[in-house]
Amino acid sequence: MIVVMKVGSPEQEIARISEELNAWGLTPEKIVGKHKVVLGLVGETVDLDPLQLQEISPWIEQVLRVEQPFKRVSREYRHGEGSDIIVNTPNGPVHFGEQHPLSVVAGPCSVENEEMIIETARRVKAAGAQFLRGGAYKPRTSPYAFQGHGESALELLAAAREATGLGIVTEVMDTAELEVVAKFADIVQVGARNMQNFSLLKKVGAQDKPVLLKRGMAATIEDWLMAAEYILAAGNPNVILCERGIRTFDRQYARNTLDLSVIPVLRTLTHLPIMIDPSHGTGKAEYVPSMALAAIAAGTDSLMIEVHPNPKKALSDGPQSLTPDRFDSLMQELSVIGKAVKRWPQAAALV
Ligand code: PEP
Numbered sequence: 001m002i003v004v005m006k007v008g009s010p011e012q013e014i015a016r017i018s019e020e021l022n023a024w025g026l027t028p029e030k031i032v033g034k035h036k037v038v039l040g041l042v043g044e045t046v047d048l049d050p051l052q053l054q055e056i057s058p059w060i061e062q063v064l065r066v067e068q069p070f071k072r073v074s075r076e077y078r079h080g081e082g083s084d085i086i087v088n089t090p091n092g093p094v095h096f097g098e099q100h101p102l103s104v105v106a107g108p109c110s111v112e113n114e115e116m117i118i119e120t121a122r123r124v125k126a127a128g129a130q131f132l133r134g135g136a137y138k139p140r141t142s143p144y145a146f147q148g149h150g151e152s153a154l155e156l157l158a159a160a161r162e163a164t165g166l167g168i169v170t171e172v173m174d175t176a177e178l179e180v181v182a183k184f185a186d187i188v189q190v191g192a193r194n195m196q197n198f199s200l201l202k203k204v205g206a207q208d209k210p211v212l213l214k215r216g217m218a219a220t221i222e223d224w225l226m227a228a229e230y231i232l233a234a235g236n237p238n239v240i241l242c243e244r245g246i247r248t249f250d251r252q253y254a255r256n257t258l259d260l261s262v263i264p265v266l267r268t269l270t271h272l273p274i275m276i277d278p279s280h281g282t283g284k285a286e287y288v289p290s291m292a293l294a295a296i297a298a299g300t301d302s303l304m305i306e307v308h309p310n311p312k313k314a315l316s317d318g319p320q321s322l323t324p325d326r327f328d329s330l331m332q333e334l335s336v337i338g339k340a341v342k343r344w345p346q347a348a349a350l351v
Pocket residue numbers: 109135139190191192193214244280
């Protein structure tokens with residue numbers, strides 16, 4: 001249930017209402033939007049009468065029930081306003097949100113060695129990315145495949161951050177590694193295979209680094225939003241939803257089916273920012289540019305693109321990785337659509 005306050009409601013009155021709701025056994029969560037303040041009430045609200053709540057104060061504009069099973073992530077919970085997730089990087093704050101320019105995360109699937117991660121970081125930065133991605137702990141289908149270099153790879157990401165000022169996005173696979181991953185990452189990634197690892201979701205929700213939550217490969221949109229709800233319910237409001245392709249009947253030509261329809265669908269259902277990953281979404285470098293262009297045209301807030309200095313030699317996901325040169329030219333192609341939809345960063349960000 002949400003209590004929408006009138007524009008200009010006095011702080012004291014909002015505090016008084018919160019106290020009264022507390023006395024009713026509820027735990028109101030104050031959400032300050034651009035125009036209005038909303039008090040979110042999650043929990044045992046079925047027996048509450050919205051009209052009775054309305055009578056607490058003349059400053060209450062409206063009391064609404066959130067009908068969906070997801071509450072805190074629902075668009076209504078912020079009274080229709082999209083979230084603006086601000087991530088501080090050495091190069092300055094980067095915003096993820098529908099009111100802001102597109103942000104780009106790029107880099108290799110896995111951190112392989114110092115030279116390749118620093119080189120990739122410099123190249124993606126020069127092309128205009130704001131974040132470097134790279135896996136230290138890798139979820140691999142085969143136990144015999146490269147599993148990532150672990151903590152030493154996190155140190156290499158820190159060196160790349162230092163060298164370029166890019167923010168770092170890297171995956172946490174297990175609750176046991178969360179502390180160390182969160183120490184090095186500016187954004188903690190929860191991968192597709194862990195989307196419904198509820199212990200992990202609760203733990204990433206209880207720490208304060210923003211979380212990039214990838215869609216599970218067979219997850220419905222509701223499963224995905226409920227997974228995000230776990231993170232918000234545990235106290236972390238900063239979640240970015242990343243579509244990375246789902247499993248469908250056809251795996252002959254593309255690794256997954258990239259569901260770009262999630263962009264308008266999520267926009268109506270949630271306030272959380274949207275990211276599209278055409279690399280895992282298609283599995284083939286040659287298909288990545290067209291899907292990235294389409295994602296911008298459809299209104300994504302951010303992109304994740306795998307880039308490797310030598311894709312043929314990559315230890316993971318080489319076939320879907322762009323070379324730095326191809327990424328550079330792709331960024332120029334993307335800028336045409338980005339400018340057309342008024343979501344392209346200013347020239348300064350591209351230096
Ligand atoms: C990755 O980002 O390298 C990755 C493993 O992604 P996903 O969880 O989407 O497969």
